[in-house]
Amino acid sequence: MSRASRRPRLVDVAEHAAVSLATASRALAGRAGVSAEVADRIRQIARELGYVANPYARTLAGGATSTVGLIVHQVDDPYFAEIAAGVIQLAAEQGLLVQICQSGRDPDYELHQLRHLIAQRVGIVLISGSGYDDPRMESAARAELAAFQDHGGRAAAIGRHALGVDAVLPDNEAGGHALAQHLMDLGHRRIAVAAGSAGLTTVADRLAGVSAAVRQRGRSPVDLAVVHSAFTRDGGRAAAERILNEHPETTAIIALNDVMAMGVLSTLRSRRVPVPARMSVVGFDDVSVAADLAPSLTTIRLPMTEMGRTALTLALKPRTTRPRRRPTGHLLVVRDSTGPAPTS
Amino acid sequence: MSRASRRPRLVDVAEHAAVSLATASRALAGRAGVSAEVADRIRQIARELGYVANPYARTLAGGATSTVGLIVHQVDDPYFAEIAAGVIQLAAEQGLLVQICQSGRDPDYELHQLRHLIAQRVGIVLISGSGYDDPRMESAARAELAAFQDHGGRAAAIGRHALGVDAVLPDNEAGGHALAQHLMDLGHRRIAVAAGSAGLTTVADRLAGVSAAVRQRGRSPVDLAVVHSAFTRDGGRAAAERILNEHPETTAIIALNDVMAMGVLSTLRSRRVPVPARMSVVGFDDVSVAADLAPSLTTIRLPMTEMGRTALTLALKPRTTRPRRRPTGHLLVVRDSTGPAPTS
DNA sequence: CTAGGGTACGTAAGCGCTTACGTAAGCGCT
DNA sequence: AGCGCTTACGTAAGCGCTTACGTACCCTAG
Structure with a gap:
């Protein structure tokens, strides 16, 4: 393998701007403690250098995790595909990346995927698909999500309400x-x-x-x-x-x-x-x-794409004490598959 | 927020096993330099503790990145949805996570997404969708992928051949x-x-x-x-x-x-x-x-799901000097939308 | 003129892992 | 017995960031 020049790091930006690492970090994060002109200069230099923060270092050091985990039953089921499209759209607008998992409609496997996602330290978890009547079926996932949120994670559900997290719910x-x-x-x-x-x-x-x-x-x-x-x-x-x-x-x-x-x-x-x-x-x-x-x-x-966007929006907002619920509109669309009952 | 006990770290495993960090790391990575019995003990303890390596720390320290980036035009287009389903399936089997991006059929935005993915340090990039006749349209993406591979990244394309990477190609x-x-x-x-x-x-x-x-x-x-x-x-x-x-x-x-x-x-x-x-x-x-x-x-x-799996398989294999090409089968399926030409 | 407080910045300590290097023990060989 | 080699493990140096804390400096009030 050849070794083209490595990606620029934060030190490179700091050196070019003749400031310390801390100042560069603060400037790029938009945090206080940097004068406006210095901050501008730093941002300018970062842009010129094509600097993009290493998310692994950032996350490890305690910064915000910028990836959202999305659990669907099956991406090639059009219902879930449209939800996913909405989530991915909004995530891209926000500069977030989405990690997607398929549960294959299996509650055990879904729980496994949820744990995996959390173990991978995603910052936000979005879970779609139907819930289960039997509350015990949901309790493991519910507990997992509660612990996740206690550690600062954010979660929202799409079309399921018994998870103890914010949810967007069709009627x-x-x-x-x-x-x-x-x-x-x-x-x-x-x-x-x-x-x-x-x-x-x-x-x-x-x-x-x-x-x-x-x-x-x-x-x-x-x-x-x-x-x-x-x-x-x-x-x-x-x-x-x-x-x-x-x-x-x-x-x-x-x-x-x-x-x-x-x-x-x-x-x-x-x-x-x-x-x-x-x-x-x-x-x-x-x-x-x-x-x-x-x-x-x-x-x-049902506005699936919008539901995906709304769920991410909810998760992005600061958490409230009680889980929020966002209803979605719905509309009867009459087409050609229905007609008068046959008169036998 | 309450603070339930933190996730176990590698030190915890090492301490329980009364070995050093290095030994624990080696054992869990399955690398040489650890006796079989010690390695087994360490793995056993890790399992009991529910230890899952922090991917951010692991990647930062130079380990393998275990996430694959997938670029599609639009996830709710069934063609891409089926490809994505295949990729996600195989990735799950391999313990990999997939980050998915939509290019919206815009070559500039696609390039942007590609850069973003690489900047996020994914280990593998899979890119689907059609290529462009004009080689200049592909050259930026091609250069980006070449640099990515030079830094140890792996890439494969699905249905496009001018990217200089392994490709699965329908006829x-x-x-x-x-x-x-x-x-x-x-x-x-x-x-x-x-x-x-x-x-x-x-x-x-x-x-x-x-x-x-x-x-x-x-x-x-x-x-x-x-x-x-x-x-x-x-x-x-x-x-x-x-x-x-x-x-x-x-x-x-x-x-x-x-x-x-x-x-x-x-x-x-x-x-x-x-x-x-x-x-x-x-x-x-x-x-x-x-x-x-x-x-x-x-x-x-076209076997879209299989194409997705094949692309990931290619990317997972060690790189060869020349990009590989995997043809896919195809089959004419005659249904009801075709019939004899009308005799005017 | 000085004490007190705010602002702008630097220093350095990690985050949790991997891995180069060092070391001690055990082996076969001359 | 002494040499070098291998094996099994430990030590410690990072990876590239964030952030608590420290230190100048300037401004205002007494």
């Missing part, structure tokens, strides 16, 4: 309610839900909204069948199979997220069930491809 | 050739290409394959119209508009990637052009949603 219940309402308005009376794994709060909340809407419909009762499966495309396929087999009279399927809806549509296509003529389908999230599916998907729009 | 030309061949076999003689920005090697290569296939068809000549636009869904929409307006006799559109194809399909849908009855459409990449589009997309399959 899953209202969204579920709106979907069911939309279908009932179209005359559907036999509705099936392709739900994600039982035990997930996201599933429970969205489902609760659906049930509530159905229950409010006192007269002309509605049949509601719930089939649990994985929150993935294949999960959606499996759920649709079961719905077609076990609840053949169903006229509308509520998939609890868009990725499942894609699986549902796929199964309906291969089973030659016309959508929406014979079966209406709705999703949840409005991932960007939802509009391009066959047929385009009626769904609840 | 874009053969893919383009296969697509054109497929359409000509179906009887299409007026083909339009919805190409990404001119100046991108990926575009040029795929286009070259298309042209070659058309040229080889000596008898029964084929009209080929090329429309350049952005490598995005909106770019696909715009290209399709122009094709419909300026080349109304077109019977098949080759979108040079799937994301553009999504835009093309979207435009055809709103313009009520039946696919494939009136117009065949093909894409390139086979992103996971390609099968769920309306209609499902005929395309060239």
Whole structure:
């Protein structure tokens, strides 16, 4: 290996400016104790030299850690991809770097990743994905995050509320309610839900909204069948199979997220069930491809990219005594996958 | 803030094991100079204490940097999301963390991100996205990577070959050739290409394959119209508009990637052009949603996730004098978006 | 004119690790 | 027995920063 000149260090800047290390450090950090003109000169020289602080030295010496750890289930799931895009965007604007981990939807592995991230001394942890109904499932992660914050770390959650940290939370219940309402308005009376794994709060909340809407419909009762499966495309396929087999009279399927809806549509296509003529389908999230599916998907729009940005914003603000909660808006987007209930 | 006990440090491990810092360090790094039994004892104690080396201290002291920087255009573009998923997967298996950056398809910003990553002292840089025809566009990045490697950094590229580093490269030309061949076999003689920005090697290569296939068809000549636009869904929409307006006799559109194809399909849908009855459409990449589009997309399959893994694998191997090139397989996947040319 | 206090800067002590070098013990060889 | 070599370990010098503390200096008030 050749050895081109090494990167400039802080001493180089200090020497050029004829000041001490401490002064140079203070000037570049923008801290008090340096006269304005000296600080300007130092910054100028640093720029000319192309000086960039070594983050390892900086962090080791007790400075701020400038990296944010982001945990998602799967980056190539469009829901998480959009969240990640938002986080990365804002991080770049702030000069932060983001370390990304996939939990693969496995709570144990997720905990492992969380520990790993903290062990790697990231300054901020952002965790997305659904929480678990059973509080014991969350308690380990919760404890880990609490200890992390006690050591000065900052954390925020996206779409989960039981972690004891700031969170940005969509109103899953209202969204579920709106979907069911939309279908009932179209005359559907036999509705099936392709739900994600039982035990997930996201599933429970969205489902609760659906049930509530159905229950409010006192007269002309509605049949509601719930089939649990994985929150993935294949999960959606499996759920649709079961719905077609076990609840053949169903006229509308509520998939609890868009990725499942894609699986549902796929199964309906291969089973030659016309959508929406014979079966209406709705999703949840409005991932960007939802509009391009066959047929385009009626769904609840969540501002994923913005959610990612908001979560980082929360984590960047000084911590409050009680965890903050930022609600996100949501919107029913009606497209071509829903239509009037077939008159059998 | 409470101060729960600090994380264990190497001295703690050393003390418990009654050895020196140096010995503990060697044992945990698996380096020579420690007897097997002592090394085992040290590792055992480290495990019990839950010791995890501080990566900042380790790196500062000259140890290996264990973080890989990944540059993509946009994480929520499915092509890049799948690459990222592969990189993150393998990195996790290897105990590495990945820092991810978005270049937003802007060569200047990409260079900025590259510099930032290197300034942050990542150990490995992986760069994806298309290269540029004009070698001067790549030269700055190339120089940056060369200097980086001279300082012991490792780098690999995904889908770009002019960077002077190891690369995993799909055969874009053969893919383009296969697509054109497929359409000509179906009887299409007026083909339009919805190409990404001119100046991108990926575009040029795929286009070259298309042209070659058309040229080889000596008898029964084929009209080929090329429309350049952005490598995005909106770019696909715009290209399709122009094709419909300026080349109304077109019977098949080759979108040079799937994301553009999504835009093309979207435009055809709103313009009520039946696919494939009136117009065949093909894409390139086979992103996971390609099968769920309306209609499902005929395309060239590239193993994106595997490409991500391969790139990291290359970077992890000791460097060779000449940059290595790993070809990737590709496969024509025929679905419902292509059909026989309409007999006008 | 001097005590007290603020400001601007320098000195030096780490942060937690890796590693070059030093040393003592054990080995085989002449 | 004495030599040199290897092996196993310890000592200590950094890596490039931040920051507590120390020291000039200047300004104001008494």
